[in-house]
Amino acid sequence: MSRTPVDEILIGGCFRRGTGTPIVTVDPADGRPITTVHAASPADVDEAARAAAEAVAEPAWRDLLPHRRARVLHRIGDLIEEHSAELSALQTADTGKTLTETRALALSAAATFRYTAAALETAEDSITPSRGPYVTMSVHEPIGVVGAINPWNSPIASDAQKVAPALAGGNAVLLKPAEWTPLVSLVFGRLVHRVLTEEELPTALLSVLPGKGRVVGDAIVTHPLVRRIGFTGGTTTGRAIARTAADKLVPASLELGGKSPTIVREDADVEQALAGVMFGVFSSSGQSCIAGSRLFVHRSLYDSFVGALVERVRKLRVGPGTDPDTQVAPLVDHRHRDAVAEYVDLARSEGGRVLCGGAIPDGERYAAGAYYLPTVIDGLPNSARTCQEEIFGPVLVALPYDDEEDLVRQANDSVYGLACGIWTRDAHAAWRLARRIDAGTVWINTYKQFSISTPFGAMKDSGLGTEKGRDLIRSYQRQKSLYWGTDATPLPWAG
Numbered sequence: 001m002s003r004t005p006v007d008e009i010l011i012g013g014c015f016r017r018g019t020g021t022p023i024v025t026v027d028p029a030d031g032r033p034i035t036t037v038h039a040a041s042p043a044d045v046d047e048a049a050r051a052a053a054e055a056v057a058e059p060a061w062r063d064l065l066p067h068r069r070a071r072v073l074h075r076i077g078d079l080i081e082e083h084s085a086e087l088s089a090l091q092t093a094d095t096g097k098t099l100t101e102t103r104a105l106a107l108s109a110a111a112t113f114r115y116t117a118a119a120l121e122t123a124e125d126s127i128t129p130s131r132g133p134y135v136t137m138s139v140h141e142p143i144g145v146v147g148a149i150n151p152w153n154s155p156i157a158s159d160a161q162k163v164a165p166a167l168a169g170g171n172a173v174l175l176k177p178a179e180w181t182p183l184v185s186l187v188f189g190r191l192v193h194r195v196l197t198e199e200e201l202p203t204a205l206l207s208v209l210p211g212k213g214r215v216v217g218d219a220i221v222t223h224p225l226v227r228r229i230g231f232t233g234g235t236t237t238g239r240a241i242a243r244t245a246a247d248k249l250v251p252a253s254l255e256l257g258g259k260s261p262t263i264v265r266e267d268a269d270v271e272q273a274l275a276g277v278m279f280g281v282f283s284s285s286g287q288s289c290i291a292g293s294r295l296f297v298h299r300s301l302y303d304s305f306v307g308a309l310v311e312r313v314r315k316l317r318v319g320p321g322t323d324p325d326t327q328v329a330p331l332v333d334h335r336h337r338d339a340v341a342e343y344v345d346l347a348r349s350e351g352g353r354v355l356c357g358g359a360i361p362d363g364e365r366y367a368a369g370a371y372y373l374p375t376v377i378d379g380l381p382n383s384a385r386t387c388q389e390e391i392f393g394p395v396l397v398a399l400p401y402d403d404e405e406d407l408v409r410q411a412n413d414s415v416y417g418l419a420c421g422i423w424t425r426d427a428h429a430a431w432r433l434a435r436r437i438d439a440g441t442v443w444i445n446t447y448k449q450f451s452i453s454t455p456f457g458a459m460k461d462s463g464l465g466t467e468k469g470r471d472l473i474r475s476y477q478r479q480k481s482l483y484w485g486t487d488a489t490p491l492p493w494a495g
Helices: 044-056 066-082 084-095 099-122 154-167 183-198 211-224 237-246 269-288 301-315 335-347 402-410 427-436
Strands: 008-012 014-018 021-024 033-038 124-126 134-142 145-148 172-177 206-207 228-232 252-255 259-264 296-298 351-358 376-379 395-401 419-423 440-442 477-486
Touching: 008 183, 033 183, 044 145, 044 206, 044 211, 066 084, 066 154, 066 183, 084 099, 084 154, 084 183, 084 301, 099 154, 145 154, 145 211, 145 395, 145 427, 154 172, 154 183, 154 228, 172 211, 172 402, 211 228, 211 237, 228 301, 259 402, 269 301, 269 395, 269 419, 296 301, 296 335, 296 351, 296 402, 301 351, 301 376, 301 395, 335 351, 335 376, 335 395, 395 402, 402 427, 419 477, 427 440
Parallel strands: 145 172, 145 228, 172 206, 228 252, 259 296, 259 419, 296 395, 376 395, 419 440
Antiparallel strands: 008 014, 008 206, 021 033, 124 134, 134 477, 351 376
16 A cells, blocks of 8 residues: 555645645544545646546547456456455544445445446447448547545445446546545545556546535536536535536436335235344434335334334444444434434424434443434324435334325325335235336345446436446447448539
């Protein structure tokens, strides 16, 4: 590994301190500062964008054949796996997540680079059917400089899902990690920088630019050299980015919020459903856009299922992410923990019953951390704010339903359409519901399983475009058509 201090950032191929407002990163498990990151400023973004545009145009990168670019991606994936323990530990310190989860995220990032390399190796342009005396071809070219803006809940995996296809497409990337969790992205940047250096490629192909969201993010999105935007985060910010992208006439992919329904039918395997519902919302401490945060249970099963669920949720082990016994780790930041607590207070004011949790845990072990107990609430209508707004914490609202029509009406009564879980033994009912629910991803008798080979998208206010899948590289390229004349006869206006 490079000996470059983690407080330096990657600007235009060089590690140095940024000229923006410094960021103090804090371990949410105990509230202690980890380090100070000297973040980027708009001037640093401009420098990085100009260097990136030059890097894209350099023959060493511009003319690099796809299988050679694939080799670069494979090498990055190998390095991520080699350093997965370091990446995992750093991400746990920065985000509070369990080491089990952060190691899985690091290995997922390595797999994303390898899958993307394989997709690049086998990608084909096409000869399109001729409709005249010419041969027509469709080819794909780089867009140029890409802006990638990621959230704090799974930085290394989100970084890979944008950077890998963007580089595979022949582009350069300005990567902005979240203000609260920049550290693992900076180490990731060093690994990419190392591979680019070893391959004698332009190191300005990746800049890592942490900083204040409305300052650095806006500078990236509005920069005239940035010709594509990939964003994962809140819906309000996503709308603003979409407006800017429309004004610039550049493509944007937006992975936004969710309030995903998880459905327990009367014929469900109860033990499987109990474990799945808990994992779907309380893993990652609920800090996941696809968290199954609205639980719909058939009325005939409701009381017994929710009662058993509450009994099990009370036994979930809350603690620091470094403890191998921890199931629910601290939230990412004390301010976010307080925002989650405010939503639970709102639920109480709306008439909801807090069946378990609903508080900061007692004890010296938790006093300095950003902990919140896993919480189950019922007694609210689906129209309540707590049932409609994304909380992004370990909070589950339970609602009964009477029949399939009632279920579909309630489940789809949301501005979001990101994910859904269905627990049933009836394959026909599962198929029918999966097709009727407004969601980009539906899990049946499982939850939060992911494959880089399967596209991930959304409906309604949950976003635009897709990530992952066989065609992930094409979304970071522009298509061009070529016509080759084959007729020896001159065109009508030939002299």
